Amino acid sequence: xxxxxxxxxxxxxxxxxxxxxxxxxxxxxxxxxxxxxxxxxxxxxxxxxxxxxxxxxxxxxxxxxxxxxxxxxxxxxxxxxxxxxxxxxxxxxxxxxxxxxxxxxxxxxxxxxxxxxxxxxxxxxxxxxxxxxxxxxxxxxxxxxxxxxxxxxxxxxxxxxxxxxxxxxxxxxxxxxxxxxxxxxxxxxxxxxxxxxxxxxxxxxxxxxxxxxxxx
Numbered sequence: 001x002x003x004x005x006x007x008x009x010x011x012x013x014x015x016x017x018x019x020x021x022x023x024x025x026x027x028x029x030x031x032x033x034x035x036x037x038x039x040x041x042x043x044x045x046x047x048x049x050x051x052x053x054x055x056x057x058x059x060x061x062x063x064x065x066x067x068x069x070x071x072x073x074x075x076x077x078x079x080x081x082x083x084x085x086x087x088x089x090x091x092x093x094x095x096x097x098x099x100x101x102x103x104x105x106x107x108x109x110x111x112x113x114x115x116x117x118x119x120x121x122x123x124x125x126x127x128x129x130x131x132x133x134x135x136x137x138x139x140x141x142x143x144x145x146x147x148x149x150x151x152x153x154x155x156x157x158x159x160x161x162x163x164x165x166x167x168x169x170x171x172x173x174x175x176x177x178x179x180x181x182x183x184x185x186x187x188x189x190x191x192x193x194x195x196x197x198x199x200x201x202x203x204x205x206x207x208x209x210x211x212x213x214x215x216x
Contacts, residue, residue, distance in 0.1 A: 001144065004151020011154045016161040017054070017066040019107065021099050023075055027063040027082050028092045036086075040065045043085040044078060054159065069097060110165065118142070121176060129183060138179040145175040174216075182212045 017024060033039060037055045040063055044053045054066040063086070070078060075095050083090040118139060125135040149171050153160060185208035193199035199207070 001147060001151075003155070004148045007151045007155035008147075011157070013150070013154050013160050014157050016159045016164075017098055018162055019104070019160065022066055022068050022097075023070045023078075024096050024098060025065040025067075025078060025082055026058065026094045027065070027086050027088060029061045029063060029086050029088060032057065032061045032063070033086070036063050039085045040082065043081040106162070125180070125183075129187070134183055138176060138183070141179050142172055142175045145171055178212055178216055181215065182208055185211055 027040075029036075036057070040055045041053050044065060044067060056064050056066075058064045065078075065082065067078070075097075079090055079093045079095050083093045086093075122132075122135040122139060125138055126132045129135070146168065149168060153164070158164070186205050189199070189204035189208050190201055193201065193204040
């Protein structure tokens, strides 16, 4: 947990183009060269040698190149360089600008929705288990899982894209799911243990965790 937090504080997240803004180019090739990344970086470096470049493949033969924001002149030059480098007409190279306001707006709305969602989850779990401590424990487990996951992303430097955010939310969902299943099994096992006296509370709770591990 401490390492993950330090990674977030000192390293920070490597936000994708959708969050920080920039220029994006897509090259529709007939066949994808094995060295497409080097080709794209060399083409960009011919005019923008100091700019960070992210090269990925979209679909089967489309190369996506993301850079910091370029002006119209530089953008046109990059399109021309990419077309020549990949041996395609300039019309097969598209260039767009993505503003950072989109990512900021989506992030703000997502955080607001997440807070509301967790508050509702806490209420529902408190009612279902008839104990607010269960809800508090589940939320602590979610925070634990999310900090470690996001912290690893920060330490390794993986790019955070909208798809990454979906992945984080999936981790959050599974964390809550497994916690609820564990608590449900704890309640079931301890009720049975108290009824027949064959297991202690600790043994019944440990069995619930083991049963959920197998299921997960």
